[in-house]
Amino acid sequence: MASNPHMELDPTYDHYDYPTTSPENKPGHPGHTTKEQDAAVHQLRMLLEKDGLKKNLDTLTLLRFLRARKFDVPLSKKMFEDCEKWRSTFGGGVDNLTRTFVYKEKPQIQAYYPQYYHKTDREGRPIYIESMGKIDLTAMRKITTDERMLQNLVVEYEKLADPRLPACSRKVGSLLETCCTIFDMKGVGLMKAPEVYGYLQSASGVSQNYYPERLGKLYIINAPWGFSSVFSVVKRFLDPVTVAKIHVLGSSYQKELFGQVPKENLPKALGGECSCPGGCELSDEGPWRDPQWTKPAAWEKDDIPATESHTGEGDIPATESHTGEGMPAGNGNGHGEQQVLDGQKAPAY
Numbered sequence: 001m002a003s004n005p006h007m008e009l010d011p012t013y014d015h016y017d018y019p020t021t022s023p024e025n026k027p028g029h030p031g032h033t034t035k036e037q038d039a040a041v042h043q044l045r046m047l048l049e050k051d052g053l054k055k056n057l058d059t060l061t062l063l064r065f066l067r068a069r070k071f072d073v074p075l076s077k078k079m080f081e082d083c084e085k086w087r088s089t090f091g092g093g094v095d096n097l098t099r100t101f102v103y104k105e106k107p108q109i110q111a112y113y114p115q116y117y118h119k120t121d122r123e124g125r126p127i128y129i130e131s132m133g134k135i136d137l138t139a140m141r142k143i144t145t146d147e148r149m150l151q152n153l154v155v156e157y158e159k160l161a162d163p164r165l166p167a168c169s170r171k172v173g174s175l176l177e178t179c180c181t182i183f184d185m186k187g188v189g190l191m192k193a194p195e196v197y198g199y200l201q202s203a204s205g206v207s208q209n210y211y212p213e214r215l216g217k218l219y220i221i222n223a224p225w226g227f228s229s230v231f232s233v234v235k236r237f238l239d240p241v242t243v244a245k246i247h248v249l250g251s252s253y254q255k256e257l258f259g260q261v262p263k264e265n266l267p268k269a270l271g272g273e274c275s276c277p278g279g280c281e282l283s284d285e286g287p288w289r290d291p292q293w294t295k296p297a298a299w300e301k302d303d304i305p306a307t308e309s310h311t312g313e314g315d316i317p318a319t320e321s322h323t324g325e326g327m328p329a330g331n332g333n334g335h336g337e338q339q340v341l342d343g344q345k346a347p348a349y
Contacts, residue, residue, distance in 0.1 A: 007020065007030055007032075007033050007038065007059065008033075008042075008059070009059055010045070010057075010058070010059060013045075013057045013058040014058050014059050014060075015058075016058075016060070017166070017295060018166040018169040018170050018175070019169050019173055019174050019175045020059075020060065020175050021174055021175055022175050023123070023174040023175070023176075028066065028067045028071065029063070029067075030059070030060055030063060030175050030177075031175070037063075037071060040066055040073055040076075041059055041063060041066065044066060044073050044076055044077055044080070045057050045062060047073070047077050048077065048080060048081070051081070053081070053084055055084065056080075056084065056087075060175075060177070062076075062080075064177070064212050064213040065079055065080045065212055067212070067213050068212035068213055079209070079212070082209065083209065083210045086210055087210070090154065095299055097151060097154065097155060098154075098155050098158040098299045099299050099300070101151055101152070101155045103148070103152045103155070105143050105144045106152070106282075108143045109140055109143055109144060110281045110282065111134075112135065112136040112139045112140050112143075113130075113131070113132070113134055113135045114129070114131040114134060114281045115128075115129070115130045115131075116128075116129055116280070116281045116282070116283075117129075117160075117164065117284055117286060118265070118274070118276075118280050118281075118283065118284075118285055118286070119265035119266075119274070119285050119286050120168060120265060120286060120287065121180035121217075121260050121261045121262075121265070122259075122260055122261065123172070123176075123260075124168050124169075124171060124172035124176060124287075125176050125178055125179055125216050126160065126164050126179050126180070126286055127179070127180050127181075127182065127261060127265065127266075128160075128179045128180070128181045128182070129182045129184070129270070130181075130183050130184065131186070131269075132183060132184065132185055132187075133184065133185065133188045134187065150206070154206065157206070157207070157210075157214075158299065159297070160179065160214070162297040162298055162299065163295065163296070163297045164286065164287075165177060166294075166295070167286070167287040167288040167290070167293040167294040168286070168287050168288070168293075170293045171290075171292075171293045177213060177214070178213070178214055178215055178216030178217075179214060179216055180217050180219075180260060180261065181219070182218075182219045182221060182257070182261075182270065183219070183220045183221070184221050184222055184270060185221065185222045185223050185224055185227065186221075186251075187222075188224050215245055216245065217245050217246075217247070217260060218245055218247065219247045219249060219253070219256075219260070220246070220247065220248045220249065221249045221250075222249075222250065222251055222253065223248050223249060228250075231246075231248050253271075254271050257270075257271075267280035267281075268280075
């Protein structure tokens with residue numbers, strides 16, 4: 001277990017093999033907690049144990065749920081319990097789904113909606129990219145089902161938590177819990193906008209309810225005409241911490257984006273210098289693929305062969321919006337006026 005003199009760890013649950021101190025000195029973040037916040041972790045864990053819950057009670061996880069609810073223990077407890085109930089049933093159980101799901105149609109789907117992790121930003125966090133201008137739901141539904149798209153969304157969230165973020169944390173030497181997300185809106189015109197925004201809205205419930213505190217920075221590039229005006233209204237309902245994470249940029253985005261993402265780590269399609277063999281969209285290049293930094297994920301340790309059994313039909317369209325937050329959609333806010341990108345209650349993520 002990693003030692004951390006600035007945060008109380010629990011030997012029963014905290015078995016980390018990567019750094020546990022956040023690089024940013026922010027209240028409530030690992031390594032920068034107050035005694036009162038440490039007490040909230042203990043209280044939350046005790047209440048959950050009393051209700052018979054035993055899984056995912058490690059300190060880093062509980063801190064994310066507490067931050068998502070402003071350290072309100074009853075609200076955090078409700079959020080966590082709802083999450084565990086969902087995890088036990090979705091796709092036959094999220095833990096098993098992560099081990100067994102095979103998204104064999106991914107290369108075909110990428111042609112109609114590129115969504116992928118690719119290398120790291122200047123702070124060492126995974127970069128997640130979506131190109132929304134290519135979305136073609138009709139074509140996608142000829143290749144796969146909405147249910148499989150949603151299952152893939154969840155599996156990729158699980159792989160972000162382990163092994164991607166732990167590998168990045170080992171490489172930089174401090175705890176990384178979030179992503180740098182890039183949404184490319186190029187090609188999202190007025191005719192396509194309702195379809196694109198509605199599609200993103202469908203997946204945002206998963207991120208806001210079950211994967212809190214995963215958004216580091218969000219760059220919306222090539223934003224279409226009128227988007228900034230819509231967002232200026234929406235951000236009134238967002239927590240100021242969330243607003244600070246979001247950067248809405250037009251076609252002249254390169255200078256600001258390159259301040260966060262090295263050119264050599266950004267695909268050529270977005271103005272960078274990277275051209276991975278076989279395409280950046282399918283490379284999954286990053287520290288999580290480097291034996292020096294990655295280790296087997298916890299969900300890999302049970303010897304269950306991968307299958308293609310998770311093919312259930314569903315009626316919930318979903319994407320790989322791995323922000324850990326909600327997304328602006330439709331009216332500029334994927335969850336209505338009281339639902340937001342980074343979870344306060346208007347939910348906090």
